[in-house]
Amino acid sequence: MNPKAVVLLSGGLDSATALAVAIDEGFDAFALSFFYGQRHQVELDAASRVAKILGAKQHKVLTLDMRPIGGSALTGNLAVPKDRPHDQLSSGIPITYVPARNTVFLSCALAWAEVLESFDIFIGVNALDYSGYPDCRPEFVRSFEQTANLATKACVEGRGAMKIHAPLMHLTKSQIIRLGLGLGVDYSLTHSCYDPLPNGKACGHCDSCILRSKGFAEAGLADPAA
C-alpha cells in the first residue's frame, strides 16, 4: 500500500506540477481545493480535471469563505492589476495576496492528513517567481511543518512526523514547466489567471498570466492553454 499525501491543488500550473511530483514519488494523492470566495469558479473546474487526469485518489473542495474579512483583490472589489512590467512582479507584496492564505490552506490540509493518517502534505509554492508573497518562502514552510508536528494527534502520540513538501520551491517557472511535462502534466487543463474573461479564458494581462507566459517563453514552448 502506498503512503498517502494531501496535495493542495488550485488548478494552476504550479499545483498541478506538485500533484504530479507527489504521484511520481509513490504517494497516493488526496487533492484538496478551496472555494474561498474567489472571483471565478474556473480554477475549481481546472482543479477537478487535473486531479482526475493525473490520478488523484480523491479530490475534495472545502468551502472557506474569506470574503467577510476582505483585504485582497482576489476576493474583494479591488481591481486586479494588469500589464505590470516583469521587474515589478517580484518587488513588494501585490494586492492579489490573500491574507494568510497558505497558512489557512496548509492548516486544512493538515486536518485532512490527520483524518487520513497521512504524514505528507504537498504545496506548489515557489520562492522565485512569487517572492512578494511571505507565505511562499522556505522559512515559512519549515516553520509551519514544526507547528504541524505539535498540533496533531498522530504526531503527539508518536505515530509519525508531518512533512511539508514544497518541491517547486527553488525552480523557475520554465523549470517547473519542464518538470511537469516530463511527468505527463497536460498544461492545457490548468488555469492560472486571476481575472478570467467571461468565457473562462485567461485575461493574458494579470501578474499570473504574465509569469505563466514568461515561463513558457523561457522554456521555448507555446502555452497549450493560451
Added chain:
Amino acid sequence: MNPKAVVLLSGGLDSATALAVAIDEGFDAFALSFFYGQRHQVELDAASRVAKILGAKQHKVLTLDMRPIGGSALTGNLAVPKDRPHDQLSSGIPITYVPARNTVFLSCALAWAEVLESFDIFIGVNALDYSGYPDCRPEFVRSFEQTANLATKACVEGRGAMKIHAPLMHLTKSQIIRLGLGLGVDYSLTHSCYDPLPNGKACGHCDSCILRSKGFAEAGLADPAA
C-alpha cells in the same frame, strides 16, 4: 486609539473569558467565530450575545465547513461520549477532537489580524482541563506564533510582531470562572455543551458539560446557564 486584537470566540465559557481579558487589557476586540459544520447553531447564537454584551467592536462568523473531511464526533455521525468519569477526561485524545481545529482557527484569525493591521490574537485554550487536545498546549501556541511571524505581510515588512495570547493556558476551570466573573462575564449567556438538547439546553452529560459543572462546583458557585 486602542490597539486591535482578534479574539477567537466559540460562545463557550473559556472564549468568553478570553474576550473579557482582551478588553480588560485595553484592546479593541474583533471577535471571530466559525460555522465549521458543528451539530448545532446554539453556540454561534451564544457567541453573538457574548460579543455584544462584552463590547466587542465587531463580530464575524466565517464559514469553514470541515464536514467533508470528517474525523470528529463534533462534525460527523459519531456519537458524542456521555457520562465519562472525571479521571478519564484528560487521558488520551477524545473523539470530540476536531482535526487541526485550533491551527485552522488561528490561521483565519491571522488573516483577519493582517487585514485589520492588528498584531494580537487571543485564544481561550487551556492546558489543564483539556490536556487531551494537542493544539491546546503551550508549545503549540508558541510554535504557531513563530509561524505567524513568518507568514504575514506586516511582519515581513517589519511593521510589528504577531503575539498569540492564551491567557487561560495555566488556569483551572474554577480559576477561569472567577477571573471572568471579576471582569463582568455573564456566564448565563455562554454555551459549552457538545450535544445540546432539541430545546438548546446543555445535555449535562458530555465531557464539556462535566468539566463546566466541575468548574462551577469547585468555585463554590451555581452555573447560571444550568
